[in-house]
Amino acid sequence: MPYRRLPNTDNARHKALLKAYHKGKETPPFKLAFSQSTYQKVVSFLSGFEKKIILQKSALTNQIERNKDYHFLQKKAKLYISHFVQVVNMAIQRGEISSAILEYYKLNGYSKKLPPLNTEEEIIKWGEKLIDGETQRVRKGLSPITNPTIAVVKVRYEKFLEAYRNQKNLQLSNNRSLKELADLRPIADDIILQIWNEVEESFKDLPDDLRREKAIEYGLVYVYRKNELSDHNLFSSRRLGIS
Numbered sequence: 001m002p003y004r005r006l007p008n009t010d011n012a013r014h015k016a017l018l019k020a021y022h023k024g025k026e027t028p029p030f031k032l033a034f035s036q037s038t039y040q041k042v043v044s045f046l047s048g049f050e051k052k053i054i055l056q057k058s059a060l061t062n063q064i065e066r067n068k069d070y071h072f073l074q075k076k077a078k079l080y081i082s083h084f085v086q087v088v089n090m091a092i093q094r095g096e097i098s099s100a101i102l103e104y105y106k107l108n109g110y111s112k113k114l115p116p117l118n119t120e121e122e123i124i125k126w127g128e129k130l131i132d133g134e135t136q137r138v139r140k141g142l143s144p145i146t147n148p149t150i151a152v153v154k155v156r157y158e159k160f161l162e163a164y165r166n167q168k169n170l171q172l173s174n175n176r177s178l179k180e181l182a183d184l185r186p187i188a189d190d191i192i193l194q195i196w197n198e199v200e201e202s203f204k205d206l207p208d209d210l211r212r213e214k215a216i217e218y219g220l221v222y223v224y225r226k227n228e229l230s231d232h233n234l235f236s237s238r239r240l241g242i243s
Contacts, residue, residue: 002212002222004200006192010053010181013188017046019219020195033218034198041191049184056177063170070163077160078117080153081127085114087145104133120164127157196220 007013024032024039032039089111091097102108106129107115116122134150144150199218203211212222 001208002224004196005221005223006189006196007221010056010185013185013192014050014053016192016195016219016221017042017049017188020192021046023218033202033214034195038191038194038198042195045184045187045191049188052177052181052184056174056181059170059174059177063167063174066163066167066170070167073156073160073163074120074123077127077156078123080148080156081123081130082114082117083148084130084145084150084153085110085126087147091145101137104137105130106133124161124164127153127161131157 007016020034020039021042024034024036024042029036085105085107088097088101088105088107092099092101092111099111102111115126117126131150131154134145138144138150195218196215199215199220200211203214206214212220216222
């Protein structure tokens with residue numbers, strides 16, 4: 001005996017509700033296999049549920065589409081920040097500038113290595129320190145670091161920072177849409193369960209195969225277990241006259 005499988009994805013929920021909506025719209029009330037009060041629940045709920053699905057998909061799409069550009073800008077910012085630090089360290093090693101310069105950038109302890117730049121937060125942190133430190137040095141009349149200059153580093157850093165903030169906003173938007181959609185799922189499940197129960201109740205006096213056939217017209221989904229599939233296929237073939 002096949003078992004009834006309720007929808008477990010948003011697309012499947014939407015499909016089930018939409019099927020019930022069209023059935024309710026096209027079928028006279030006295031012929032409809034579920035009640036008018038249940039139909040009104042579908043009408044009241046479906047539009048809002050559809051909008052939340054669309055909004056969530058749109059938020060996710062925007063986040064994914066901008067992700068490639070975001071990672072490119074992150075990579076560039078990291079590259080210019082690391083190059084600036086390397087230039088400073090090499091100048092110290094050649095004796096061209098004093099190691100005291102590291103204090104401006106809060107790089108004490110990094111005279112022979114790069115600071116950690118593995119995360120977005122680390123890139124933002126060290127980019128800010130380098131920009132602030134070099135600005136202070138130049139204001140004191142000290143020679144600026146070149147190749148790259150801090151102006152070039154700042155351009156790359158600010159582009160990344162803007163992209164970072166935009167990406168965080170997109171993530172928040174997507175998470176908010178997911179939360180709002182999650183709040184609607186139990187309501188959708190309750191309405192679908194009520195529809196399906198009423199439909200099966202309406203057709204309960206029909207033979208099993210005909211009852212399921214009628215119920216499927218209302219969007220109900222029945223699944224055969226593995227051991228039932230061969231018998232079902234054989235029965236279906238005989239009904240169609242296939243030997």
